[in-house]
Amino acid sequence: VATIQDVAVRAGVSTATVSRALNGKSTVNPALVHRVITAARELEYEPNGLARSLRRQETAVWALVITDIQNPFFTSVARGVEDGAQAAGYSVVLCNSDENPQKEQEYLKVSLQERVAGVILWPTSVHTDVSRLLEHDVAVVTIDRALRGRSVDAVLGGSRSGARRGTRHLVAQGYRRVACVTGPSGNPAADECLAGYEDAIRAHPGGDGDALVRRVPGQVKEGYAATIDLLAQPDPPDALFVANGPLAAGALEALAARRLRAGRDVGIVAFDDAPWTRLVDPPLTVVSQPAYDVGRTAARLLLSRLDYPSAAARTVTLGADLVVRGSSSR
């Protein structure tokens, strides 16, 4: 493996000149630039990013820590982040915390040790601790998490208002017992979702509170089980508000297993406008969050944070849209 030394020797110049030439500094004789580039190519020289970052005391890498890579919503967010980063010359490494606070902490530690320039974090819980990162001057942007204690930049996806709108819509369609299937307590997105649901329900008494709420890990299997459980109650719900796409897939499976038809028998509205939601019969009414824009915005916030490290923290809230389809009417 060739080093900058080898290139310098071959080109008959000093390592300083090689460095300058390869980094496009204008103060280098064109003839030398040419010799350096030729030598580098001949030796198949690849600059050592570790050494460069160590010396420069900065890296061109962001970490994006998300909770569930299986959820299509996150993958759209990831694209938004990536596009924003790439445009500014940063690479993004994706870390999947898998809803596991320990894994999350591990990835945050690695991010810190590898001295990434910034972290975009979808926290597994409101207890996730980022103070360590902040103290080490790593820029942090959180997604879907209200500020608490230390103020950090955040982009909020409108989970609460979206859940409120979705639930209200079900009530307006004449459903009387609307249940809610959402993620674990402490999970910011899940908490927001529940809060929005409760906003809407409080205005329309008739529910019996927690009997109609199920909090489970946000995967297909759990959505199925929670729905089966809800339907088995003495006084089962006649509608469901569901916090994400995988949970919704599980809920629909459960309805099918119980020979219930979405809409006619049990109204259902869910977060995440995944491609398949239009394919099921009846098509699924969804609350659509601007996933790509969330990612793009997070990238934007991170960039300006890197430019102005001591600026006041900003929060950007994006709106969610209700897309009415067949699953929310009889």
Add this chain to the structure above:
Amino acid sequence: VATIQDVAVRAGVSTATVSRALNGKSTVNPALVHRVITAARELEYEPNGLARSLRRQETAVWALVITDIQNPFFTSVARGVEDGAQAAGYSVVLCNSDENPQKEQEYLKVSLQERVAGVILWPTSVHTDVSRLLEHDVAVVTIDRALRGRSVDAVLGGSRSGARRGTRHLVAQGYRRVACVTGPSGNPAADECLAGYEDAIRAHPGGDGDALVRRVPGQVKEGYAATIDLLAQPDPPDALFVANGPLAAGALEALAARRLRAGRDVGIVAFDDAPWTRLVDPPLTVVSQPAYDVGRTAARLLLSRLDYPSAAARTVTLGADLVVRGSSSR
């Protein structure tokens, strides 16, 4: 930001001792270990991974370069890789090449410059060049790509045989004009898929070759357009074999738009056993690849490659299963 120096001063020892203590070397006085650890905590010391890797000439990071993070199949592969890596103490960074050879090349370059320990690569095309990595002694494992030129470890997902089985199944069900919607030419998975389709079709003449084949980027929108196009032909197909989940979602949308019912009007079999494939009506017949195991196996191959850099290249082939549901019978 505290360095090992600061810790050494505070603990009243040399940096060497700090390093040894923090890395759990057994040859250090327990009392000193305690002092060092206390000092490190008090200073909120975080080791600088860049400096460590530079000195050790090795990193504990793998790059996983995939072509489409939106495809659920890849996300399962990613989990398999991650689990295998984590068990051995490696972190995995995910790079999304987005079917774009340029982006892919960029990520491979970054991997090389950051001196990752190994790369697991799902290539965008058979032309993807990994020689640079190999020359720099970066371990490489490819997924779903037959060896060409340089021999590298590979795990094959059984795309060809799966496509063959799926297509044969359609023929056996009595469909006469089976079309194929697959990814771009050069994309290894797409090529394998087409090859399997052709294996099956050749045995049952009656098709007219390329008129029934559509090669498009593997996304929902393209699947829709390709299917609309196929159906608009003078002599349209009565069945479809589709190369991945997103394409299949698009194909189903197209059928719905043309008021055709899957199975009865147009038989359809697709790769990827996504959760939603059971929810559509009729449920989708799929070829199911063992995605998680593919990832797990790739991790295993990479680990043994790291242990034995000069061993002969290995290829592991995993089988695909045909899951017959309603969309492939009248």
Add this chain to the structure above:
DNA sequence: GTGAAAGCGCTAACAA
């Protein structure tokens, strides 16, 4: 415009 040399933070000989 170019080179010599220092040093980023860490680990691993080698000495003591």
Add this chain to the structure above:
DNA sequence: TTGTTAGCGCTTTCAC
């Protein structure tokens, strides 16, 4: 068992 020291590969003053 502990400390001293060299050096990983690069960038960047500071002289020239």
